[in-house]
Amino acid sequence: MELRHLRYFRAIGREEHFGRAAIALRVAQPALTRQIRDLEAELGVELFERLPRGVRLSEAGRIFLADVEEILAQVDRAADRAKRLGSGHLGTIRVGLSEIIAAHEFISYGLLQFRESEPGVALELRSMGSMQQIAALKEGTLDAGILYDAHVDERDRDNLEHVTIGIGETMLAVPRNHHLAERDSVTMAELADEPVLWPERRAQPGYYDRLMTACLEAGGAPRVVQECTTNSILLSLAAVGMGVGFMTVSKPLPSFQNIRLVPISDLNLALHVLLVWRRRDQSAALRRFATVMAERASAPQGA
Known part of the structure; x- marks a missing residue:
């Protein structure tokens, strides 16, 4: 038994007419009749009652049609899923x-x-x-x-x-009551005496090294007072005045409570x-x- 046998049977079962089913399937009627006879022979049961004009589903045919509808619907769903997976839509x-x-x-x-x-x-x-x-x-x-x-x-x-x-720009996170908070920008030289909150190297070695290199090239190593594993920790400590911190952000700039982000004019560090x-x-x-x-x-x- 092949899927085409089931599709042929479904078409005839719906129409209860070999001629109309043959037209819908674009199959010659004699070939369609032969396929249905083969299917009945394989099942060992008559699926249609042959009438003087047309056919009618037998009791076994009506039950078989309901099952075939379900089988072919499942096949169609499986084919659709495969196509959608292959095309990236699933x-x-x-x-x-x-x-x-x-x-x-x-x-x-x-x-x-x-x-x-x-x-x-x-x-x-x-x-x-x-x-x-x-x-x-x-x-x-x-x-x-x-x-x-x-x-x-x-x-x-x-x-x-x-x-x-995207591209991120490294800026300075400072408390809103800090003396640098209202500046349009700062330089690395102005941060020489500032206590700095710094990323922990163990968690972010590449970022740590790039940031340190950029700071050294801009004038000197920052005075690190605390290493932070996450941005939320850095922001929390900066907000209470424990230090200023370096953050990589993109526009539109995020807003943080009690924190202002200030550009660093001579820090040449953009991260992709x-x-x-x-x-x-x-x-x-x-x-x-x-x-x-x-x-x-x-x-x-x-x-």
Whole structure:
């Protein structure tokens, strides 16, 4: 028994007429009659009562038709799912992002845009540090990561593919009652005596090194009083006056209670925000996700 036998039977069962079914199926009527006889022979039961003019479903035929309708509907659904998976319109994408990266507004809008444009693809967002994302990508437990270019080691670039989805500028986070809070910009020389809150190297070695190098090139190492594992800790400590901190942000600038972000005029440090995935991953849904996120990055602000 083949699927064409079931499709032929369904057409005749619906019409209860071989001639009309043959026209609908674009099959010669003698061939259609022969296929149904073969099906009846295989089942060992007559599916139709032959009448002087046309046919009528037998009792067995009516029951068989109900089952065939269900079988063919399931086949059609399975075929549709396969097509949608193959074209990237169905599936699940496991995406990693850190607290620092999630603060960029364009990322949230990009995720929303993809979710609205591809409702059949589920985004499974996982909060994890950049180094954890790289490890998870290598292990295959993560499909994509969103992180700064500083975290991608040269040794990993042959195995990872990426697209730039944004750029972050490093600014100074200061308490609103700080003497630098109302300035349009500051220089690194003005921060020489300031207590500085600094990222912890163990959690973000690439970012730590890039930031330290930029500070040294701009005039000197900062006076670090506390290393922070997350931006929320840095902001909490800065808000109570424990120090000033470096934060990488993008426009429109985020708003924080009791904190103001001030540009650093001579700190030459811009970090690219990357969407990263395994080079060998050929998932169509993942490729569509990368396209949407890249297009969102190039869209005018506020679009």
